[in-house]
Amino acid sequence: MKDKFIKAQQEKLTLGAIDRRQFMTSAIAAGIAIPTALSLASDAIAATPKKGGKFRMGLGHGSTTDTLDSGTSENHFTLVNGYTFGNHLTEINNEGKLVGELAETFESDDGKTWVFNLRKGVEFHNGKTMTSEDVLASYEHHMGEKSTSAAKGSLSPVRSIKADGKYKVIMELDSPDTDFPYIVSDYHISIRPAGDMTSGVGTGGYIVQSFEPGVKSVLKRNPNYWKEGAAHFDEVELLSIVDPNARQTALISGEIDAMDRVDLKTINLMKRNPNINIMQATGTAHYTFPMRLNVDPFGDYDLRMALKWAVDRQELVDKILLGYGAVGNDIPIGTANYFHNSDLPQREFDADKAAFHYKKSGHSGKIQLSAADAAFAGAVDAAQLMANSAKKAGIDIEVIREPNDGYWSNVWNNDAKGWCACYWGGRPAETMMFSAAYVAESKWNDTMWKTTDSAVKFNQLVKEARKELDESKKRDILYECQRLIYDDGGLLCPLFNSYVSANSKKIAHGKIAANWDSDGAKCVERWWFA
């Protein structure tokens, strides 16, 4: 009871509804010792966002081919930049929950027809008021026959999109999908004014002042920003600093206030610096080794099972992620996902089980595993470690070091290579992750798990899950989907990697989102100077 009262008072103090003195009085009245009350008060005040300052951030991505067109956005620099100047119909908040953004509310009776009620009085940076016309134009940008947008695939289930008045958009899907509102939060599908999809005019908290691809983006606070309690900095400078050492030096010498992707090899040195905070978020991102069922010998159930048991996952977490991550359980759904199946026993290294299945598969000779650090940092080392542990079970894995160049076109998702290293950023909704890489019709189905009995059942279940509006029924279906991948799928997923970033202690923030690096890639509008 007391805790609840103090918490409520703290919240009021954070929001400025009461002042420090009033808080102290009520805390002491509730029987709390003065030093404790004082520290409670300062905790709450530190959590109160303050306006102002110039925020400089160093990002480990960025290339001269970057643009302000969200359709070609493909790296973390364009992602953060895009979320800084643009908004979407929905967003995933820092608790991992889906909420409306430019769509104030959204609803569907059957999961097939979705109605998005747009927020009124939202202005673009060029002064134009946002209406359904702009939403339509923005979606058409990603959907047409000739569209080169990377979101074309995820919007392909949309059969028609139309406006109903100025503030209502109705989308009709080919088949029901109760997770569709997650898709529209995707960073590619930014809402821009009709007729201008590429010049970086959006509705976001910051206005682009100058953008030099591969170098930097300079932004200024949008004085008319509609979102309350967001966009606290006056000015923002996003710098592309690809070299991790340069990024870390810049943070240590105070030339930037925050950075993403800390080099884990030197993280202990960074930790010693008294002015720097290290942040870690384990979300949906994971490292995988997909086995293609249509390439010999991976079509064999026992061989796949043998390899799944032959990996020492904890060793990979310790040596490849240096502890910054979690073991994977051969499902593409992480603990950060709402319907993560925690009933499945965690797979560990078991030489006996691996040897048993290997013997049963009847395979002999080398099994080739292709890897390059283009897949993820340390992929080649991870493959070597896997080969080592598999040897203990009598399985001979030959690691082939592939060139980084052209890895995604020549090695990954290519029938020339049966088994390779890969990474996935993960998806906020389970059915989205399944649609991306595990359902039969997906172009990125890198395991080609399509024709086994389990795969056929899986495909049916995913369709059912998309239709299901009842939460507990949906949970049962999604749990079963995960079990099918876990048992029969071609997915070997040993690692969930954490996003590790660092910032100066001058920066304050609320709870950190885990759906993307950099606080869900929305750190610029969420953080402030303490």
Place this chain on the structure above:
Amino acid sequence: MHPVVKTVLERLGLGLATLFFVSIIIFSAIEMLPGDFGQAILGQAALPETVAAFRQELGLDKPAYIRYFDWALGAIQGDLGTSFSGRNASGADRSAEVVDKIAPRLWNTLFLASMAALIAVPLSLILGILTALYRNSFFDRSVNTATLTTISFPEFFVAYILILFFASLNQIFPSLANVDPDTNFGERIYRTALPAFTLTLVIVAHMMRMTRAAIINLLASPYIQMAKLSGASQTEIILKHALPNAWAPIATVIAFNLAYLVVGVVVVEVVFVYPGVGQLMVDAVRTRDIPVVQGCALIFAVTYILLNLIADIIGIVTNPRLLHPK
């Protein structure tokens, strides 16, 4: 025709022929790069239809020789084509001209190169002459040891050491050399100080030791002995008699190092986050932005050929035997 003019014209003609062959090599090398722009830009998300739409739009479906002549004819007229990035079939075309993309970066690179050259060339000439003058002394040995030490380390190591002492432990210079077109001249010099020092440390040894060797080599020749016998001082002998004859090898080495400053400083650019042309080219290769790669490679080739041409001409012009033929 004066033999010097004739030689210069000959060299110029050879330079143009070299450039032609280099352009063919550049084009074929890029043809052989694996991967494709659409794949690279869309990464994991590339669907075959999207990639095909990209290829058609960029004209990559035409045969290679047609694309070569289109490009070469354009390049002669100063048009290096349009960059692949920023194109979008469904939206407005925001792709930049390659020339516009390279120009600001090239200017940055030239700025850094000239800054490093302005420090390094006089420094190495003076050190070279002094070490030749006081050869085998303690001074000579310590300068040699110091410069050989700095050239032996990889440039990123030198860069990090400088960052450690001048940016991290003592915050004298910035560790980020992030300049933009609005940066004023003074600020620009301040921001590029550390990269310029790094480059200086990396190239001084080569030029300085060449100067020293060239001069010492000449000191054994009969005409220097003659000058010595006629009573000229050591300084006079080196500056008046030895140096004029030593210019040719020195100029060649200086030209080589200047060319290196323009084309080979990618590592330093990455460490200091300097927006130079090397970084642009590496980015372009990674994303298969072919017109930009070709443009950069061509500019690098021209730089090498021009600087070597100038070195040759200096060698000829300062060579008394070529200047006064019998």
